[in-house]
Amino acid sequence: MSGASSSSRTVLPPLPDLNADLERRLAQTPPGQVTTFGALAKSLGDRRAAVWVANLVAALPENGLLPWHRVVRADGTLPAIGPRLERQRSRLAAEGVASVDVAPGRAIVDPRAPRRRDFEGASVLQPLLDWQREMAARIDESPRTGPIELVAGLDVAFAADGRACGAAVVVNVRERTVIGSAAASLPDPFPYIPGYLTFRELPVLLELWQRLAAAGLPADIAMVDGQGRLHPRRAGIASAFAAVSAVPTIGVGKSLLCGRPLATNDPDLAEIVDDGERIGWSLSPGGRFKPIYISVGGGLSLDQALACVRSQLTGRRLPLPTHEADRLSKQAVGGPVGTSAS
DNA sequence: GCGACAG
DNA sequence: ATCTTGTCGC
Numbered sequence: 438m439s440g441a442s443s444s445s446r447t448v449l450p451p452l453p454d455l456n457a458d459l460e461r462r463l464a465q466t467p468p469g470q471v472t473t474f475g476a477l478a479k480s481l482g483d484r485r486a487a488v489w490v491a492n493l494v495a496a497l498p499e500n501g502l503l504p505w506h507r508v509v510r511a512d513g514t515l516p517a518i519g520p521r522l523e524r525q526r527s528r529l530a531a532e533g534v535a536s537v538d539v540a541p542g543r544a545i546v547d548p549r550a551p552r553r554r555d556f557e558g559a560s561v562l563q564p565l566l567d568w569q570r571e572m573a574a575r576i577d578e579s580p581r582t583g584p585i586e587l588v589a590g591l592d593v594a595f596a597a598d599g600r601a602c603g604a605a606v607v608v609n610v611r612e613r614t615v616i617g618s619a620a621a622s623l624p625d626p627f628p629y630i631p632g633y634l635t636f637r638e639l640p641v642l643l644e645l646w647q648r649l650a651a652a653g654l655p656a657d658i659a660m661v662d663g664q665g666r667l668h669p670r671r672a673g674i675a676s677a678f679a680a681v682s683a684v685p686t687i688g689v690g691k692s693l694l695c696g697r698p699l700a701t702n703d704p705d706l707a708e709i710v711d712d713g714e715r716i717g718w719s720l721s722p723g724g725r726f727k728p729i730y731i732s733v734g735g736g737l738s739l740d741q742a743l744a745c746v747r748s749q750l751t752g753r754r755l756p757l758p759t760h761e762a763d764r765l766s767k768q769a770v771g772g773p774v775g776t777s778a779s
Numbered sequence: 780g781c782g783a784c785a786g
Numbered sequence: 787a788t789c790t791t792g793t794c795g796c
Binding site for chain 1: 783784785
């Protein structure tokens, strides 16, 4: 029996239930102790998940079973706001943890309160980091020799009910005309954490690519909303897409995840260097827009990626395929569950 | 010690 | 990304 017959080929690593993993750790902070967002995030495997932790803790029900009130910021300030702040203070006080006012609406816990920093449980983000490094090692940045005539722009929008709604728009780059599109929606699989966008948005991108093929709309390359090699592991979502699908991709980001711009002779253009590596371009079309950040996903060179994006500028901030995919995905948020193509 | 963090 | 009113400017 051949594995090739499977219609559910595994392309992503198993995704942890981060919500449950965080809640198990939160429950390990006993009365009389406090912990921090950063300590919880580090225990999950990456301190950069601290903002996600903070948002989740802020959304916990006040009368639930989890000790939301025992989480403070690294500097000791209490994160709760408004009336919830007073309830956090009184709950801590009832457990013997004092806090003092430092400003209107700002209180700080007694620095002598014991801080929990270590928790039982696996670093569930670590396998995802390892997977990204594996994908990074697969990336080919040599110049593409095949055609670049049809480019599919890919983007994802999120509905209030949690659906991830993706859209793909195929553009004839010579004419700069839209020749077709596809849409797909899936349940939101993973939260947004800086550096881990792939695990949130790649599933719907792969579904989109299948829908394009099914609709007879094969594109030569994909332009992905997000970074490619311009990523701490050199494997942003555009690179993960390329590694998993063997489709050449360009990453087009609207803000910088890592690296710093280095000016060039062209005022519209800056090199992005991270850790000594030149891995992207910052481009402000006509100098009148906030820059966009271009990097290789895989399957072509950085020069080709830049040239392709520039060729699709039509007076707006984003290149045509990305702009149209952005529009269609936002439109799909209001649409039905499932997939479609045109 | 302060800042930074794709979508 | 998403939640949202009016407002500044070509």
